[in-house]
Amino acid sequence: MSAPTKPLILLYLGLAVSQACAIREPFRPRFEARRMVEEQLGCANVLVAEPPPNPYARDPLTQESTRLVAWGCGRVVQLRCSPYATRDGRCVEERIYESPRSDEPRATLKVLTLYHSSEGILQRERYRIAGRGEIVRPRDPNDSAFAFPIHAEPTRIQLSSDPIFRHIAHHHWTTTETRRRGNYNITEEIDHYSTTIHHYSEPGCARQLLLDAQPGATYRVVFNYRGRNQCDIVCAREVPTESGVVLLGCPGFQVL
Numbered sequence: 001m002s003a004p005t006k007p008l009i010l011l012y013l014g015l016a017v018s019q020a021c022a023i024r025e026p027f028r029p030r031f032e033a034r035r036m037v038e039e040q041l042g043c044a045n046v047l048v049a050e051p052p053p054n055p056y057a058r059d060p061l062t063q064e065s066t067r068l069v070a071w072g073c074g075r076v077v078q079l080r081c082s083p084y085a086t087r088d089g090r091c092v093e094e095r096i097y098e099s100p101r102s103d104e105p106r107a108t109l110k111v112l113t114l115y116h117s118s119e120g121i122l123q124r125e126r127y128r129i130a131g132r133g134e135i136v137r138p139r140d141p142n143d144s145a146f147a148f149p150i151h152a153e154p155t156r157i158q159l160s161s162d163p164i165f166r167h168i169a170h171h172h173w174t175t176t177e178t179r180r181r182g183n184y185n186i187t188e189e190i191d192h193y194s195t196t197i198h199h200y201s202e203p204g205c206a207r208q209l210l211l212d213a214q215p216g217a218t219y220r221v222v223f224n225y226r227g228r229n230q231c232d233i234v235c236a237r238e239v240p241t242e243s244g245v246v247l248l249g250c251p252g253f254q255v256l
């Protein structure tokens with residue numbers, strides 16, 4: 001059975017689980033994903049597994065979800081499922097960036113995000129390449145550039161960075177327990193305590209650019225993050241010379 005590399009369907013899967021008191025119970029993402037994908041595809045031979053680590057999918061919010069891949073009847077779907085859910089739990093299709101094949105013309109893009117301001121405990125960076133998927137990664141602690149191949153063609157890219165925050169909730173509940181002590185039954189109240197940690201992101205800043213990428217060319221894009229709704233992009237092309245690499249303007253570059 002052959003499976004295409006591009007997901008062919010978009011799934012919004014409602015997942016319901018039981019809830020006891022104020023503590024959310026984890027469901028079995030693989031079982032639920034398999035059942036829902038079988039229903040959507042009308043296929044009884046769906047397999048579900050955890051995909052291997054992907055350099056383009058290093059989401060700092062992965063502790064809040066589980067990545068799965070489901071395939072069957074000639075189709076393959078990348079999914080992101082909530083590992084905890086009440087009545088709104090769901091799986092959605094995840095479009096991970098698909099780089100050019102070895103036989104396709106390609107260029108190289110180097111993205112450097114410079115932070116002039118930041119908030120929260122971390123920044124979540126995303127590079128959306130139109131029609132090719134998305135790269136998600138945490139802010140590099142060394143503020144280094146991230147390089148990846150792109151198709152040699154006019155390419156629309158959205159760069160964004162969002163702050164991540166941490167919410168800590170303390171839970172307290174009581175239960176009763178009856179025990180036999182001598183000739184009497186004694187009922188006692190027992191206190192229980194737990195702590196849950198939830199990470200979430202809020203909108204930071206995003207900009208789109210259009211780059212006319214040429215075969216074999218290398219481009220440097222600097223994304224300046226200055227705060228919420230305050231960011232800008234500059235672009236330069238690396239041109240090798242006898243005395244070293246010279247940076248020139250990017251032909252066909254536009255900020256949209």
